[in-house]
Amino acid sequence: MAQKSEKDPTSLKEWMDRVKESMGGGGSDHQRRKMHFSFWYFLLALLVISWIHDVMVQQQRIQIAYSQFKELVHQGAVKNLVIDANRITGEITQGDLANRRFATVRVEDPDLVRLLDQHGIAYTGRLENRILEAILSWLLPMAIFILFWGFLIRRMGGGPQGVLSVGKARMKIYAEKQVGITFDDVAGIDEAKVELQEIVEFLKNPEKFQRLGGKIPKGVLLVGAPGTGKTLLAKAVAGEAGVPFFSMSGSDFVEMFVGVGAARVRDLFAQAKQNAPCIIFIDELDALGKARGLNPVGGHDEREQTLNQLLVEMDGFEANSGVIIMAATNRPEILDPALLRPGRFDRHVAVDKPDIRGREAILKIHTRDVQLADDVDLQKVAAMTPGFVGADLANLVNEAALLAARRNKDEVGMAEFQEAIERIIGGLEKKNRAMNPKEKKIVAYHEAGHALVAMSVPNADPVNKVSIIPRGIAALGYTQQMPTEDRYLMTREELLDRLCVLLGGRVAEELVFGDVSTGAQNDLQRATDIARSMVMEYGMSEILGLMSFTREPRSAFLDVGMTPRGREYSEKTAQEIDAEIRRLIEEAYNRVRGILTSKRAYLDQMAQTLLEQEVLEGEALRELESQVRST
Structure with a gap:
């Protein structure tokens, strides 16, 4: 028996695939889209050619009145x-218009046929061709409607295949070498990096854990304030492990279609299992x-x-072996408890704001490609930026370079x-803003009061x-x-001193000018918040x-509260709370007034220096x- 050649198809399916490929059916999506659009181009070309042909024929014919046509018939x-x-169309044989084609309505x-027979003029009938009219009146509007509907579906579904792609996951897929971020690019969150080293070890060497019967956590939830580097940390895990990285936002799943x-x-998990x-x-x-x-409207909605x-x-009946889910949020208190239980998001990694050493390490990473002068002390810069997260420090370096x-x-x-x-904390400096001398003097004493206290x-x-x-x-x-x-804790004495500093500007205005201005509005608001927290929370x-x-729930990482649950104390207690808040602020006010009164000379000296130099440092x-x- 003769052996098959290597080029012969090994099965009917392969032979059909090759036939389809030779006919253009086995090409890429881009090629198929080209063929699809080429059909519409072909149809459009036919319509244009037909229209041009009719126009050219019409241009070659002359239009005459029916009475003139009857006269030409009488003349033969x-x-x-x-x-x-x-x-009625035909050809003129005599006169100035001889050998010209004509048309008339x-x-x-009823006497036309008899008249033509009488003069021996040859004529023929023709059925009206309505194919082009049907195409223009039916198919063309339908084609326009289909194209417009497809455009709307693509806009809503987000995919090139219209309604068929609405249910497809719209994630970004990074291959092993496309992530390009490792743990060397992450600083200031060393504890979180250590927590995730185990994930990297499992992805690189799963046998190390499986031989002892250990199971890697299925899900890792990164929680932290905005800008602390949660997304960056997830990319670093993928870059260290050298595995594909599927990235989506929580809002990408939400759509208007049920x-x-x-x-x-x-679809997301199906593609992840394949990779x-x-x-x-x-x-x-x-x-x-x-x-x-x-x-509050109903529990069975699309999001649920x-x-x-x-x-x-x-955590269903099917095992997702080798697929690790990582997620990031700054609102962990509102997540569904079923998501946070063991078996789903087993491990919760807190990505906290960096301390002074962490901020210095982050600054070193962001200044790798920046030409720094010899007087730059990154440790001092880190000390000047308490509360800054990684995103803030990246913005700081960029602003300094600009x-x-x-x-x-x-x-x-x-x-x-x-x-x-100063620009990030206080805003853009406005040296050209004109203030009258009185306002400038009030501001000088106000800021001198803060500083002196x-x-x-x-x-x-x-x-x-x-x-x-x-x-x-x-x-x-x-x-x-x-x-x-x-600092991570504040004592009662420290909070009271902070109250005094906030009230220093207002008391200085009252002491010097015998009147007060609206410039202390933010100071008073912050002082009231501190006093209320001391009484009601601490x-x-x-x-x-x-x-x-x-009992109002507060976000651990965002400066917002949830919906209040209502007051759970009596009206008498509410009055006592108000009285205590007022007492704390009044005691701080009397203390500040005593400090500024006893050190009035330094207050005047500092304010005069500010009026002359505008800056004291x-x-x-x-x-x-x-x-x-x-x-």
Whole structure:
């Protein structure tokens, strides 16, 4: 028996595939779309050619009146007549128009045939061709409607295949070498990196865990404040492990069509299983995984169907071996408890704000490609930026580089970093904003009052800079304090000293001018918030005792609260709370008034310096502070 040639098809299916490929059916999606559009181009070309042909024929014919046509018939000056339902065409044989084709509108004339026979003129009839009219009146509008509908479906479904792609997951897929981020690009969150090293080890060497019967966590939830690097950390895990990385946002599952979100979840996990081992990363999980039952209208909505499908895919009857789900959120308190139980998101990794050493490490990463001057001290910059997260520090470095470029410098110096910090915190400096002398004097004494009180109380952060140059939208001046270390707790004495610093500006205005301005509105609001928290949350009231009077849930990472649950104390207790808040603020006010009264000379000296120089910092400020603290 003869053996098959290597080029012969091995099966009927392969032979059919080759035939389809030779006919253009086995090409890529792009080629199929080209063929699809080429059909419409071909149809359009036929219509255009037919229209051009009719126009050219019409241009070659002359249009005459029916009476003129009858006269030519009487003269025997026409031939080759073609009569259809609405028109008569033919050729003129005599006169100035000899050998010219003509056309005229047919009129109901019963004597026309007899007249033509009488003069021996040859004529023929023709049925009217309505094919082109049918195409133009039916097929063309239908084709336009289909194209318009397909355009709308593509806009709503987000895919090139219209309604067929509505249920497809719209994720970004990064191959092993496309992520390009490793743990070397992540700093300031060392504890979180250590937590995720185990995930990387499992993806690289799963036998190490499986031989002892261990199972890797199915899901890892990254929780932290915005900008702390949750997404960056997930990419670093994928880059270290060298596996495909599927990235989607929680809002990508939400659609106006019922059932689309669940279909996209199924499609996402189906593609992930085909590429296992891999990582699925869902950013802003709270858009998808909000606790069921929070919707006051009804519980069975599209979002809950999508969440139910996600729960099934994460821990259903089918095993997702090799597929690790990572998610990020800054609202963990509103997530559904079923998502957070073991077997789904087993491990919760807190991505906290970096401390001073972490901020320094982050600054070193972001300044790799920046030309720094010799006077730049990143440790000092880190100390000046308490509370800054990775995104803030990246923005800080960029702002400093832009300032240096604007000043035509070859290197970024410490002055640019300091100005960038002030710009981020206080806003853009507005040196051209004109203030009248009286307002400028009020602002000078206001900021001098803040600074002098901060120098006088024992638990306040050191004053780094005082300025009366307007910044941002409403800040007419500012007093910058630089903490000596990161703080995670505040004592009662420290909160009371902070109250005093906030009231320093208002008391200085009242003491010097005998009147007050609207410039202390933000100070009073912050002071009231501190006093209310001391009384209602921290149990720092001697009269009310060790009680907390608030049960309003607060976000751990966002400065917003949830819906209040209502007051759970009596009206008498509410009056006592108000009285305690007022007492704390009044005690701080009397204390500040005593400090500024006893040190009025330093207050006048500082305000006069600000009026002359607009900014007080550096050695002059340090010398003044030492004098104040010694008295």
